[in-house]
Amino acid sequence: MTVLDDIIDGVREDLAERRRALPLEDVRATALAAPAPLDAFRSLGAGEGGSLAVIAEVKRSSPSKGALADIADPAALAASYEQGGAAVISVLTEERRFGGSLADLDAVRAAVGLPVLRKDFTVDEYQIWEARAHGADVVLLIVAALSDDDLRSFLALTHQLGMNAIVETHTADEVRRAVAAEARIIGVNVRNLKTLDIDRGVFAELAHLITSGTVVVAESGVRDAADVADYAASGAHAVLVGEALVRHQDPSATIDEFRRAGRTAWSSRGAAARS
Numbered sequence: 001m002t003v004l005d006d007i008i009d010g011v012r013e014d015l016a017e018r019r020r021a022l023p024l025e026d027v028r029a030t031a032l033a034a035p036a037p038l039d040a041f042r043s044l045g046a047g048e049g050g051s052l053a054v055i056a057e058v059k060r061s062s063p064s065k066g067a068l069a070d071i072a073d074p075a076a077l078a079a080s081y082e083q084g085g086a087a088v089i090s091v092l093t094e095e096r097r098f099g100g101s102l103a104d105l106d107a108v109r110a111a112v113g114l115p116v117l118r119k120d121f122t123v124d125e126y127q128i129w130e131a132r133a134h135g136a137d138v139v140l141l142i143v144a145a146l147s148d149d150d151l152r153s154f155l156a157l158t159h160q161l162g163m164n165a166i167v168e169t170h171t172a173d174e175v176r177r178a179v180a181a182e183a184r185i186i187g188v189n190v191r192n193l194k195t196l197d198i199d200r201g202v203f204a205e206l207a208h209l210i211t212s213g214t215v216v217v218a219e220s221g222v223r224d225a226a227d228v229a230d231y232a233a234s235g236a237h238a239v240l241v242g243e244a245l246v247r248h249q250d251p252s253a254t255i256d257e258f259r260r261a262g263r264t265a266w267s268s269r270g271a272a273a274r275s
């Protein structure tokens with residue numbers, strides 16, 4: 001049993017409970033009445049113009065490190081992310097291992113004008129409707145946790161609702177599956193969710209397998225501006241950062257610094273390509 005299997009068992013139990021309290025029909029009705037989703041593909045694709053997008057995450061704890069930060073006011077944290085120039089705000093909603101909640105998502109949604117990612121382990125279409133009902137614009141689809149059929153049908157539902165999905169990969173085979181499913185945004189998570197080990201080199205190994213026209217996101221393991229520059233130089237349009245931001249005194253300034261590091265790496269990459 002991997003860590004991922006274990007997390008998903010908990011996710012399914014919690015999901016069964018929410019479904020009993022609120023049937024899919026009710027969640028659907030709320031989702032369809034919600035304000036139209038924001039276009040995260042566009043916000044992230046701004047990378048084409050030579051800048052790197054930062055997806056800034058509200059993350060209370062993690063299975064590998066336990067409690068990361070005491071986030072008393074997730075809305076205020078998200079507002080500081082927006083002020084620093086984040087393109088998208090990610091909110092962990094998984095409760096058991098990450099300490100997140102749909103209440104955190106609601107608070108952040110109300111506080112920012114940016115696209116919001118509901119970060120969870122999506123194993124059922126219910127969670128996609130639920131994300132939309134809570135005002136999310138983006139969901140996470142982890143290839144390692146899904147069959148090809150589920151990946152395709154979840155992606156189709158997400159797009160039908162006008163939302164985007166970050167399709168998360170960790171191996172060459174998963175990248176191939178994501179590309180075959182016609183994912184528009186592909187994330188490479190350098191953390192192996194089965195073992196929780198980080199290997200930053202995985203990003204450069206896999207990024208070049210992703211077809212052009214796709215937004216490429218480097219996920220996890222960003223400690224500082226140098227890590228951001230490395231990901232950008234290897235082809236990231238965006239980076240997804242949690243721990244380094246929630247632990248920092250001034251998340252807003254940190255995002256600004258990361259964006260500048262990304263821009264410099266982008267322009268030298270452009271220069272290398274031209275010469």
Ligand SMILES: O=P(O)(O)OC[C@@H](O)[C@@H](O)c1c[nH]c2ccccc12
Nearest residue numbers: 189219220221222240241242243244
């Ligand atoms: O805190 P970090 O190392 O900056 O990582 C953020 C994000 O990539 C990580 O939270 C994450 C990536 N994929 C996930 C899937 C589920 C839960 C969490 C994640």
